[in-house]
Amino acid sequence: MPANNLTRGQKVFATAGVMLALLLASLDQTVVGTAMPRIISELNGLEYYAWVTTAYLVSSTIVVPIAGKLGDMFGRKPFLLTGMVGFVLASALCGLSQNMFQLTAFRAIQGLFGGMLFATVFTVLADIFPPEQRVKLQGVFGGVFGLSSVIGPTLGGWLTDGLGWRWVFYVNLPVGILAVTVVALGLPYVRSHANWRQIDFLGGAVLAAGLVPLLIALSITNTHAWTSPEVLGLLILAGVLLISFFFVERRASEPIVPFQLFKLNAFTITVIIAFFTAFGMFGSIIFVPLIYQGVLGVSATNSGQLLTPMVLGLIVFSIVSGQLMIRIRRYRVLAIAGASAIVGGLLLLSQVTVGTSQWEVVRDLVIIGAGLGTTFPLTINVVQSALAGKMVGVATSQVQFWRNLGGTVGTAVLGSVLANRLFDSVQKQVAALHLPPQIKLPTSQGGSSPQALFDPNNLAHLRATLPPQAAPLFDQFIHATRLGLADTLHSLFLIAAAVVAIAIVASFFLREVPLKAAAGRNSGFSEAPVAEEAEEEFERKEALPA
Known part of the structure; x- marks a missing residue:
């Protein structure tokens, strides 16, 4: 059936x-x-x-x-x-x-x-x-x-x-x-009529060979500088292999990545939106716990619970976005609004300091969740409606792929910002205290590791080892480290907001394809003409008098 x-x-x-x-x-x-x-x-x-x-x-x-x-x-x-x-x-x-x-x-x-x-x-x-x-x-x-x-x-x-x-x-x-x-x-x-001889084995092998060094290079940037021989060597190798993959796919009869897809506005723009909004998603999920635990001093268990509002915002606005997409013609406004909400939430997070209320952070996360909930279903539905039935798996998996890659790149870039700036920011704040030299505090032990600097159990143990008269100075040190972390996260979230803003710009160029246009299409590889015809048909209907 x-x-x-x-x-x-x-x-x-x-x-x-x-x-x-x-x-x-x-x-x-x-x-x-x-x-x-x-x-x-x-x-x-x-x-x-x-x-x-x-x-x-x-x-x-x-x-x-x-x-x-x-x-x-x-x-x-x-x-x-x-x-x-x-x-x-x-x-x-x-x-x-x-x-x-x-x-x-x-x-x-x-x-x-x-x-x-x-x-x-x-x-x-x-x-x-x-x-x-x-x-x-x-x-x-x-x-x-x-x-x-x-x-x-x-x-x-x-x-x-x-x-x-x-x-x-x-x-x-x-x-x-x-x-x-x-x-x-x-x-x-x-039942399918395809056979194993049609599988693009060479393309799959070259794609895997190119992605492995790329992803490893991005993953090790938290321990290696971007200009280190290891990272640069892996990136160059990945670049050569992925360029080779492009030429291999151009000659394949059933390419794993049909590059004709990128000629289609509905596909290319949604991929861009998915890639850059992933910066906001992973920036929130991975680095917001540092706000709660490091800047505001919330326990790890409670900080996890305080991420729940973002998910609730994502769920609610995913459903709302789905309802609106089938009711309005110019649904690109949803993409613009969603990406703008993510940017707004990140800008608000960049203003968090030690005196900020937990509920202000919760508010910021709800805004980000609303933006993610608006853009997440939109990107998938646009490409699924724009392409012929035979291509829907390729298109959908490409959106997932670029979203994952955006999250990986975002985690690497933002993680590098944290690793490179945190220790200097903390040292600057601690130096301003002019602590007595006999007070040995954990900056040298913690290095630039947030876990070492802000782990409550570690800090409680260190405080207990100090003489009573040093405890107030230690509390000042903790306050200074939190200020240093807040300064670092300020830069981190500003960078994330600037990157996600690219998705806002891209959203203005999205050409809407009617969501009903692709239902039931099961034609062969003719996705670009089909989608272009759908876009042109939509534009013609818009031009007709009401």
Whole structure:
């Protein structure tokens, strides 16, 4: 049975399975981070700390565009099921790891299947639902992704402290088994006429070879300077390989990345919006906890809870955005408003100092969440409506790919700002106190690490080791370090706001394609003419007198 002919009950069942698949992949990314200190302590592998995360990031990002193309060729269900089964098995292997090398290798395998899930889940919605319903549901799916980023750290801490760190991986097993069962029973398989000889093996290999050094280079910028031989060498290698990939794809009959897509306004502009708004998303999720814990002195547990309003804003405005997209013609205003909200929220965060109320930060996060909730479903729905049915997987996975890449670049750039400026800012504030030389404070021990400088337990321990008469001076030092962190975060969020502002400019150039225009299209590779005709048709209707 074709997916678009499903009964209401079948659609509900299939949607529940796809949502579980998204929860499975997105929750894992945030749950594991909390358990990493305990994992390192037990497996004795501090030198592999960063690689556990990097291995997953690299492999998952690489497979997204490849899985998107193969899903168009062979159908979504095989890749969705393969992704879930592989993800669950790799999770079990991660939990059984006996050393950090094994864990890193298994995380890389897990990332391959996680990327397969991310490339498929949003495309399945386009297969099952017409545009009007799809727009609404993608807002909910975006909320699932956002909610995972908030509840993940808390769940990870609870599992690590209660059942042990291995359960941050084992918890995927029951969720995954349920998701596999629901998808296997509820999602129909659409038979394909493609065969393995049509797969662009050379393009996939060159793309992977180019992305690996690029992502590794971005991932190590927190420990290596951008001008270091390691980073520069990897970036140059990545550049050469990715240029080669462009020429390989130009000659492929079924290219993994059809570069003709970039001639299409609806595709190119939405990719730009997705890439640059990811700066705001990851800037908030990753660095806002430093505001709470470092600048305002909130506990780690409470700081995680205080991120919840951003997710609520994302969920609510995802749904609102979906409702508005099907009711207004010029929906580019939603993209402009969403990107502007993110910029406004980041500018407000840049003004936070030690005297700022927690609720002011909550307000700022709600504004950012509203902006993300507006732009997230819009970018996916625009490309899915603009392209022919055969290309919807490629287009959707490309939006996901560029959003992930934007987040990676943003994390690298903003992380470098933090690493390069924090210690000097703290030293400047501490020097202004003119502390007695006999008072030994932890700036030299902490280096530029926020965790060392602002960990409450570490600071409480250090304060307890000081003589009573030094305690007031130590409190002054803590206040100075918070001022230094606030100064650093001021620059960080200003840079993030400036980058996201590029998305505002790009949004003005978005040419709207009617959301109903692409429903039911199952033609071959003729996406650019189809989309251009839809755009021209929309412009002609706008020109007609009311």
